Amino acid sequence: MKAPPFGYVKARELGQVFDLLEQHGDEAKILAGGQSLIPSLNLRLSRPTLLIDINAIADLQGIRETADTVVVGALTTHVALEKSPIISRHVQLLAAAMPHIAHPAIRNRGTIGGSLAFADPAAELPACATALDATFILRNRDQERRVKASEFFHGLFETDLKPGEILAAIEFPKATTSHRFAFSELARRHGDYAMIGLAAASPQLGMLRLAYFGVADRPVSAERAATHLIRDGAAGVEAACASLADDLESSGDLNAGPQTKLHLAAVLLRRALPALLPSA
Amino acid sequence: MEQHEISVIVNGQKLRRRVSARQHLIDFLRNELSLTGSHLGCEHGVCGACTIQVNGTAVRGCLMLAVQADGAKVETIEGLSDSGAIADLQEAFHQYNALQCGFCTPGMLATAAELVELHPHADREEIRAHISGNYCRCTGYHAIVDAIAFVLETRRNKGGAA
Ligand SMILES: Cc1cc2nc3c(=O)[nH]c(=O)nc-3n(C[C@H](O)[C@H](O)[C@H](O)COP(=O)(O)OP(=O)(O)OC[C@H]3O[C@@H](n4cnc5c(N)ncnc54)[C@H](O)[C@@H]3O)c2cc1C
Numbered sequence: 001m002k003a004p005p006f007g008y009v010k011a012r013e014l015g016q017v018f019d020l021l022e023q024h025g026d027e028a029k030i031l032a033g034g035q036s037l038i039p040s041l042n043l044r045l046s047r048p049t050l051l052i053d054i055n056a057i058a059d060l061q062g063i064r065e066t067a068d069t070v071v072v073g074a075l076t077t078h079v080a081l082e083k084s085p086i087i088s089r090h091v092q093l094l095a096a097a098m099p100h101i102a103h104p105a106i107r108n109r110g111t112i113g114g115s116l117a118f119a120d121p122a123a124e125l126p127a128c129a130t131a132l133d134a135t136f137i138l139r140n141r142d143q144e145r146r147v148k149a150s151e152f153f154h155g156l157f158e159t160d161l162k163p164g165e166i167l168a169a170i171e172f173p174k175a176t177t178s179h180r181f182a183f184s185e186l187a188r189r190h191g192d193y194a195m196i197g198l199a200a201a202s203p204q205l206g207m208l209r210l211a212y213f214g215v216a217d218r219p220v221s222a223e224r225a226a227t228h229l230i231r232d233g234a235a236g237v238e239a240a241c242a243s244l245a246d247d248l249e250s251s252g253d254l255n256a257g258p259q260t261k262l263h264l265a266a267v268l269l270r271r272a273l274p275a276l277l278p279s280a
Numbered sequence: 281m282e283q284h285e286i287s288v289i290v291n292g293q294k295l296r297r298r299v300s301a302r303q304h305l306i307d308f309l310r311n312e313l314s315l316t317g318s319h320l321g322c323e324h325g326v327c328g329a330c331t332i333q334v335n336g337t338a339v340r341g342c343l344m345l346a347v348q349a350d351g352a353k354v355e356t357i358e359g360l361s362d363s364g365a366i367a368d369l370q371e372a373f374h375q376y377n378a379l380q381c382g383f384c385t386p387g388m389l390a391t392a393a394e395l396v397e398l399h400p401h402a403d404r405e406e407i408r409a410h411i412s413g414n415y416c417r418c419t420g421y422h423a424i425v426d427a428i429a430f431v432l433e434t435r436r437n438k439g440g441a442a
């Protein structure tokens with residue numbers, strides 16, 4: 001199908017984006033890589049009257065390092081993350097996830113900001129941001145606010161972004177020497193959205209975040225399971241797997257029912273264990 | 281319908297055109313410029329038949345607007361063929377029976393062209409990962425992987441990609 005008619009503006013700076021968002025409200029949509037938005041227009045699932053193309057805005061580009069964080073501009077493409085030496089050194093979980101996101105031609109245009117703002121519950125990046133306890137930097141005309149990943153995702157395609165606000169950058173803590181991480185997912189075909197996946201990070205001994213994706217309407221942190229593993233190490237794996245039922249409360253989807261999802265969640269956890277636990 | 285003027289280099293030729301905001305790059309190339317080598321399959325990013333190159337990288341022609349190509353360099357299968365840039369890939373696809381109906385082939389070649397350029401040392405698994413976004417309903421992929429692996433090896437042996 002073809003997209004319905006809409007207007008198009010290539011914004012040159014952020015002020016112009018905020019003006020247009022103010023004038024057009026709900027009717028306007030930000031266009032980043034277009035790799036989720038344009039399919040939804042082509043399928044006529046969405047009918048904005050105006051697309052605001054933000055690709056030319058320099059403020060939203062680039063990957064920067066500070067002493068203990070890495071700040072990634074919203075417009076950073078998947079392929080730029082995949083190739084970045086800063087990311088492969090300091091945010092290894094992201095580097096490990098990248099090859100699983102869609103296919104090369106889509107990664108050439110799709111952006112991290114677009115993926116996080118879109119908030120597809122089966123997407124890799126929202127779960128990675130959750131596992132890494134990333135901070136989202138949101139901007140409107142007057143101010144900037146910082147929101148933790150665990151508070152950013154509200155539900156299916158729903159986020160903490162307010163009218164007139166955009167996602168400007170994402171801040172990831174740099175991995176320390178004791179940092180451990182694991183990423184794995186199950187998909188029917190390489191590059192497809194996952195049936196289920198796990199992004200896990202342990203910034204230091206005694207801390208562990210297990211962020212599942214493809215199980216509910218947003219990334220889910222399996223806190224009970226993590227507690228078992230922190231307390232008992234590899235010996236806690238049976239208890240951890242048993243507690244996934246309470247942690248995930250998966251309702252199942254087109255890919256698989258809740259029982260299958262739960263089974264697969266445990267499979268992924270066992271696969272991740274050696275990388276996460278020093279003694280496993 | 282809202283119109284925009286764009287200036288774009290398509291297969292080496294500089295053009296100025298008016299396009300409607302909602303027109304996809306692939307429809308612009310096929311319908312306005314009669315470059316019908318790139319195909320339109322699913323129209324939502326899944327099949328890869330519309331893959332072309334924009335500023336040297338492979339993109340989905342159905343997931344980019346023509347107006348977004350303003351100032352860009354676009355190469356379609358016609359341009360890639362005429363310049364000889366992928367002559368060895370085309371020859372290998374032929375030799376290895378890597379196409380039957382040919383519907384997927386222009387997109388497959390544009391994707392493969394990026395692979396041989398960027399990853400001269402790719403192994404079979406990496407070839408498969410790279411073409412994972414391009415559907416082929418005829419060949420079963422094996423012959424396509426053979427053809428690309430052959431080209432990679434030949435180019436490496438020529439010393440072009442040390
Ligand atoms: C065939 C196919 C397979 C795919 N497979 C996967 C996959 O396996 N895993 C995966 O994670 N993704 C997958 N994707 C989606 C891809 O990763 C997209 O690139 C990504 O989800 C959206 O990024 P984008 O830059 O293209 O955003 P766009 O499509 O431009 O925008 C998406 C949404 O976010 C909004 N938006 C964009 N940027 C901002 C911003 N800075 N601030 C506020 N709002 C913003 C837009 O208004 C829109 O609503 C796939 C896509 C396709 C077509």
Ligand code: FES
Nearest residue numbers: 321322323328342
């Ligand atoms: S037509 Fe563009 S990916 Fe199928």
Ligand code: FES
Nearest residue numbers: 380384416417418
């Ligand atoms: S040759 Fe027919 S689809 Fe690939």
